[in-house]
Amino acid sequence: MNPRAENRGAAIDLAKVSKAYGNFKALDGVSLRIEPGEFMTLLGPSGSGKTTTLNVIAGFTDVTSGSLLVGEKSVVGVPAHKRNIGVVFQHYALFPHMTVGRNVAYPLALRGIAGAERERRVRQALDMVKMADFSHRFPSELSGGQQQRVALARAIVFDPPLLLMDEPLGALDKKLREWLQLEIKRIHRELGTTFVYVTHDQEEALVLSDRIAVFNRGGIEQIGTGRELYDEPATLFVGKFIGDSTVLRGDAATSGGETAIEISGQKVVTARRLANGGRPVMLLRPEKLALARRGAADEGRNRLAGRIGEAIYLGSGSKYEVDLADGSKAIVRSTLEAQSFAIGDEVDLLFSGSDVKLLADDDQADLTLT
Amino acid sequence: MEMKPLTRVILGLVCVLVAVWLVAPTLVVIPMSFNENKSLAFPPQGFSWQWYQNFFTNPDWSSSFLNSLKVASIVAVLATVLGTLAAFGLDRMRARPATVLRMLMLTPMVVPGVVLAIGIYAVYLDAHLVGTLTGFVLAHTILALPFVLIAVSANLEVFDRRLETAAASLGAGAVTTFRTVTLPLILPGMLSGLLFAFATSFDEIVVSLFITNPYLKTLPVQIFASITRDADPTVAAVGTILFCATTLLIGGGMLLLGRERKGRL
Amino acid sequence: MSALDPTTPSAPKWAGRAWRPFALTLPALLLLAAVIGYPLLTIVLRSLSEPQWGAQNYVWFFGTPVNLTVLQRTFVISAWVTLVCIICAYPYAYLMTAVGPRVRLALVLCVLIPFWVSGVVRTLSWVILLQDSGVINSLLRSAGFDGVRLIRTQTGVVIGMAQVLLPFMILPLYSVMKGIDLRLMRAAQSLGARPSRAFFTIYLPLSLPGVYAGAIIVFILALGFYITPALLGGPRSTMLSTLVQTQVLSLLQWGRGGAMGVVLLVATFVLLALAAPVMRSRYREAGRR
Numbered sequence A: 001m002n003p004r005a006e007n008r009g010a011a012i013d014l015a016k017v018s019k020a021y022g023n024f025k026a027l028d029g030v031s032l033r034i035e036p037g038e039f040m041t042l043l044g045p046s047g048s049g050k051t052t053t054l055n056v057i058a059g060f061t062d063v064t065s066g067s068l069l070v071g072e073k074s075v076v077g078v079p080a081h082k083r084n085i086g087v088v089f090q091h092y093a094l095f096p097h098m099t100v101g102r103n104v105a106y107p108l109a110l111r112g113i114a115g116a117e118r119e120r121r122v123r124q125a126l127d128m129v130k131m132a133d134f135s136h137r138f139p140s141e142l143s144g145g146q147q148q149r150v151a152l153a154r155a156i157v158f159d160p161p162l163l164l165m166d167e168p169l170g171a172l173d174k175k176l177r178e179w180l181q182l183e184i185k186r187i188h189r190e191l192g193t194t195f196v197y198v199t200h201d202q203e204e205a206l207v208l209s210d211r212i213a214v215f216n217r218g219g220i221e222q223i224g225t226g227r228e229l230y231d232e233p234a235t236l237f238v239g240k241f242i243g244d245s246t247v248l249r250g251d252a253a254t255s256g257g258e259t260a261i262e263i264s265g266q267k268v269v270t271a272r273r274l275a276n277g278g279r280p281v282m283l284l285r286p287e288k289l290a291l292a293r294r295g296a297a298d299e300g301r302n303r304l305a306g307r308i309g310e311a312i313y314l315g316s317g318s319k320y321e322v323d324l325a326d327g328s329k330a331i332v333r334s335t336l337e338a339q340s341f342a343i344g345d346e347v348d349l350l351f352s353g354s355d356v357k358l359l360a361d362d363d364q365a366d367l368t369l370t
Numbered sequence B: 001m002e003m004k005p006l007t008r009v010i011l012g013l014v015c016v017l018v019a020v021w022l023v024a025p026t027l028v029v030i031p032m033s034f035n036e037n038k039s040l041a042f043p044p045q046g047f048s049w050q051w052y053q054n055f056f057t058n059p060d061w062s063s064s065f066l067n068s069l070k071v072a073s074i075v076a077v078l079a080t081v082l083g084t085l086a087a088f089g090l091d092r093m094r095a096r097p098a099t100v101l102r103m104l105m106l107t108p109m110v111v112p113g114v115v116l117a118i119g120i121y122a123v124y125l126d127a128h129l130v131g132t133l134t135g136f137v138l139a140h141t142i143l144a145l146p147f148v149l150i151a152v153s154a155n156l157e158v159f160d161r162r163l164e165t166a167a168a169s170l171g172a173g174a175v176t177t178f179r180t181v182t183l184p185l186i187l188p189g190m191l192s193g194l195l196f197a198f199a200t201s202f203d204e205i206v207v208s209l210f211i212t213n214p215y216l217k218t219l220p221v222q223i224f225a226s227i228t229r230d231a232d233p234t235v236a237a238v239g240t241i242l243f244c245a246t247t248l249l250i251g252g253g254m255l256l257l258g259r260e261r262k263g264r265l
Numbered sequence C: 001m002s003a004l005d006p007t008t009p010s011a012p013k014w015a016g017r018a019w020r021p022f023a024l025t026l027p028a029l030l031l032l033a034a035v036i037g038y039p040l041l042t043i044v045l046r047s048l049s050e051p052q053w054g055a056q057n058y059v060w061f062f063g064t065p066v067n068l069t070v071l072q073r074t075f076v077i078s079a080w081v082t083l084v085c086i087i088c089a090y091p092y093a094y095l096m097t098a099v100g101p102r103v104r105l106a107l108v109l110c111v112l113i114p115f116w117v118s119g120v121v122r123t124l125s126w127v128i129l130l131q132d133s134g135v136i137n138s139l140l141r142s143a144g145f146d147g148v149r150l151i152r153t154q155t156g157v158v159i160g161m162a163q164v165l166l167p168f169m170i171l172p173l174y175s176v177m178k179g180i181d182l183r184l185m186r187a188a189q190s191l192g193a194r195p196s197r198a199f200f201t202i203y204l205p206l207s208l209p210g211v212y213a214g215a216i217i218v219f220i221l222a223l224g225f226y227i228t229p230a231l232l233g234g235p236r237s238t239m240l241s242t243l244v245q246t247q248v249l250s251l252l253q254w255g256r257g258g259a260m261g262v263v264l265l266v267a268t269f270v271l272l273a274l275a276a277p278v279m280r281s282r283y284r285e286a287g288r289r
Helices: A050-058 A100-110 A115-128 A144-156 A174-191 A202-208 A226-231 A236-241 A363-369 B005-027 B050-057 B059-091 B095-110 B113-127 B133-157 B162-169 B174-203 B206-211 B219-229 B234-264 C013-017 C020-049 C056-063 C065-098 C101-116 C119-130 C135-142 C154-177 C183-190 C195-223 C227-232 C240-250 C254-279
Strands: A012-021 A024-034 A039-043 A065-070 A086-088 A162-166 A194-199 A211-216 A219-224 A246-248 A251-255 A258-263 A266-270 A280-284 A290-293 A302-313 A317-324 A329-335 A346-351 A357-360
Touching: A012 A050, A024 A050, A024 A219, A039 A050, A039 A202, A050 A065, A050 A162, A050 A194, A050 A211, A086 A144, A086 C183, A100 A115, A100 A144, A115 A144, A144 A174, A174 A194, A174 A202, A194 A202, A211 A226, A211 A236, A219 A226, A219 A236, A236 A246, A236 A280, A236 A357, A246 A329, A251 A280, A258 A280, A266 A302, A290 A329, A302 A329, A317 A346, B005 C065, B005 C101, B005 C119, B005 C154, B050 B059, B050 B234, B059 B095, B059 B133, B059 B174, B059 B219, B059 B234, B059 C020, B095 B133, B095 C020, B095 C254, B113 B206, B113 C020, B113 C240, B113 C254, B133 B174, B133 B206, B133 C020, B162 B174, B174 B219, B206 B219, B219 B234, B219 C119, B219 C227, B234 C101, B234 C119, C020 C056, C020 C254, C056 C065, C056 C254, C065 C101, C065 C154, C065 C195, C065 C240, C065 C254, C101 C154, C119 C135, C119 C154, C119 C227, C154 C195, C154 C227, C183 C195, C195 C254, C227 C240, C240 C254
Parallel strands: A039 A194, A039 A211, A086 A162, A162 A194
Antiparallel strands: A012 A024, A012 A065, A211 A219, A246 A280, A251 A258, A258 A266, A280 A357, A290 A346, A302 A317, A302 A346, A317 A329
């Protein structure tokens, strides 16, 4: 809507923000800097604090302690209606007694914009979400996807420097969701405002975001691009939450710069060690694992015995679930050229020590995911 | 909706006032019923049980009380039977005639009491039903019918009729199906209808005032006569007794319900 | 017509059963016809036939200033009662949706307690409260104020009637309000609406169906009120019902009393008919969770 799109977003700075309800800490010292015009996704399981963070930024929830800057100005104590921040809700929150047109005009009316200017901007916002033909309908006459597009138009019509979205596609089916993800991306590019997007769907986060903040138990585990989170997870939780992964646990021994883990009598080694203590576990991405017939020679790589539990043909390759001797499962993705296996085949799992991510064990990483 | 503290306080105050306004008239009769003087002036003087004594010994009061009990009991049963049958009929009818008939059957709720009263009075004069038990029962039944209809219909609306089909498929005959499946499921609606019908009849005054005669008076008629004739604190005693009886009934019912719910958990 | 004949073997099964639901409603309908339909018809006929056939009773009713004054007063008092009920019920019903379950139970109890005690006794309570030697006046006097005349005034009648009718306003309002999605208020605030503005543009319009429903019930019931105005009111607050009763019981003027009753009846049903389309507004079911 504005030609100088690059400069229109507001920066957000959360520093040591905490929010407590009685003894329960919904947010525990969250610090997060979001750059102007950035698409930042807050990703995490339910109850991890991502929605609370969004509510804090929007002004629906007060902070217990910490500071919050929007556009370099502190907004702590500023009520929601004075913050000039667009919000899109999962439940659409369209006003049922107003037509689509009046819904979108509502924030303009509150700002004293009337007449032709108001009409022009309503039309422009509805055009942007491709809903201009529905201006005289009532929300109850629209599908969920259409309602959400109207809600988006209503949230951007007053040109807020910051748009917050709370799982906006959560109630829609997969196909519609994927299409709307691309629409949201396009709108973000055209507007150039800062977007903060909350979701529990890691694929959605990867599709949309410039950067992702992974939330867990009221705090941020890691902030980074999708690629950084996948390739260099800082914690076991992040490693497991983003993408498929295989986790190897066992008796660990560190000597010199090496860490060895013993699983059901077989020892695997990596030339890494944990920087700051904790029980080491190994995390491996599916494409870093290879399969070979039992006993086939492949020296220099780590080797674990297993049995194919599930084989899935994916078109571009195959995905295998391998049952390991200690009862855990490994996930392997192989290309079409690689040797194929059937369920029940005895195999060796091969991987080189340099592909291992060595992470500190976290008992609750599994619990919060299920 | 987040409210400012001031808004909250004002809202709370207004609601306390409204609550007092709702409840005070119910409670004010209690101190008046122990008045020593034959007066309804406030504050009451001294303490005495004489008005309670009067209620139980004076035939005007005790007989009207018994009449009311008799009429209300018959009305409760009759209205529940008729209302339940009608609710079933409407439930199984096509939508359009059902809507029309339902509206017809709810008219007793909106027809102004006095208009209905003079109409019924005119008909009863011709039919020699003034001051008869039959007269009271018929008039009160029609006034109580809408309440039963509403209560049972509400129950039928959530009643899954496939349960009846299921029972039939298991070999139950029409009567067995009704007795073992349908009846237990709509019983709550019938019971609340029964209560409402009893209360409606027990409390009815406008029509009763017209179709009463010195030989058959119900309690509200006697209360009305007493209020218009003199300041007799017996009325306050009656009000207190009714209040306590209802409180006991409702309190007991709630306790029973609560225990049942706990038992289920 | 053989398809409708239940004895014909080729008749569809439902044909023989279609009248069964009607048979179930028949006893109630017969009683309704006998105890409501026939009496009302009698009144209409008498209003047109006594002392002789014609519209004389209606001409008399609309030609006598006293009657018109009472008719107007009946509407004015009903309107006041409705207004008082709306003003008192709105915050009360709102609070019922906003508090925890314990306080809500207490609030509901306060609404229901008036039903626990006989309606006539309740009117007596109002006499005790409002009379010159009553609770309100003795409280006022002990606080050093002059007493006010409440009994046998229009104000007294409105206070008493509104208390009796208040539950009929609170309950429909509450059922509409508890269905309003409060998250819409949050959305309005995010769009820049002050809490008061959000209330007037979002919450109030969404709660109006409850106000309409309650108002129409209260107004119609108030029009036909008899006992409360008779006991709390004076000659200057007589309502139409009392006039009907006087004509029939004291003056034995069945025609005139009947005509008044018919006027009251027609007013009631016209109001109901006018209200029906408003109640079916298009967003009545919208805005629900």
